[in-house]
Amino acid sequence: MIENPKPQYAQIAELLRARIEDGTYEAGAVLPSEDRLAEELGVSRVTVNRAVGLLRSSGDVRVKRGVGTTIRTLPQIHRDASARYAARGEGAGAGEVEVRKLNLKSRTDYRRIGQAEPPAAVAKVLGLGAGEPSLLRSRVLYANDEPTQIADSYLPWSVTKDSESLTQPDAGPGGSYGRLAELGVGPVRFTEDVTVRTPTEAEQRTLGLDAAQPVFQIWHVAYTASDRPIEVCIHVMPGYLWTLRYGWDDGPAPDAG
């Protein structure tokens, strides 16, 4: 089968990507207008528009309201699942490990900590009865002041109600898992279900995405030594920004929970 020649807009996208990579267009700078690019490159404005659309999907550029189309500033962030949770005793919250490794400035904004009715699917995993509340710890993480993920962590209220620390942004040494361990329900095993989807309107605003930019959704479940699901954390992350790393040794399949 003969390969189709690459369509013109894809060729233009490649050319613009090369200019981003070689620094002709600097990180954070505003891309020349589509009219100017069309004139310079001798193609139609429609072709340039489709090319820029590809660059938006791939995260190479984004549209900043009131500014224009700007060049990507953050590098690809590697999230090593087991390493990030193993690092939780070392000062940084698990969520900040990857970002600091890249010498980026990390920040976590807690937007809500308190009692909340969990989504039905979360209640089911946590084994909560009808109307039984959870403690929600909802946060947005940043690298160099750009949003990198939303993380909503749900814990059974019946377990957390006596822990003052768990209602604070800084839950103390070892983070919230440290407090759960003190309560006798420390997590020792984890599963993550990874899906990809388009972002909701609210997520688009929070993460600075447009509707065409897919997000990873990670459904992280932590289990105690007696295999009780003790936390569900839902991570929503711009797809173009992250590489998710998992590793395992061969052997019998672990119980899928």
Add this chain to the structure above:
Amino acid sequence: MIENPKPQYAQIAELLRARIEDGTYEAGAVLPSEDRLAEELGVSRVTVNRAVGLLRSSGDVRVKRGVGTTIRTLPQIHRDASARYAARGEGAGAGEVEVRKLNLKSRTDYRRIGQAEPPAAVAKVLGLGAGEPSLLRSRVLYANDEPTQIADSYLPWSVTKDSESLTQPDAGPGGSYGRLAELGVGPVRFTEDVTVRTPTEAEQRTLGLDAAQPVFQIWHVAYTASDRPIEVCIHVMPGYLWTLRYGWDDGPAPDAG
């Protein structure tokens, strides 16, 4: 902050999705034309077009050339990373485990098996010198005759050159890992790097996707007992079709390889 009301096209997308879920529009059927939907729902054709665009991104419908916009036929497929490789001794190839579990008909088409120059990044992981070839086993997997993934597996030619079985579609008991074990380089540890991106033109054709539908790319690396990377397999999978499941026990971070 007050939430924006949901835009009209998003409301229309929700309505159409509800009709798919309740069976008003059956799996595999052709969606009514955008003109007819616009008339029935009392909105503009542009609004219907944007709504259908959302359904395409989410995989609820797809455009079949010469047929029209058709309703999704395959359910979400769960891929449990450690379970799928643990199951490789049980007759089915690792790649077919998830699909059979859903009582779907699985099929693997080998489109190429033979000596090939690996991509530079693959050669680097496998420790191949300049110009050193690999054995490529390239296949497309199907469920009920719909393509579900492309899997390109690269092995060092120097290791595989004496194995007749590895050049066959059916590599024998335990698949290609069984043969590697007989050669003294059986995989015992794995890492996977998961990214999401838009599909290339060739991938769009092979997987029946359009440019706006993101794909998972899984970069699967298998290591021997002496920690030699012995295989790189690159999986490209329609994002809307898959949930990726990983699990691990707490402990020190494994060496990231």
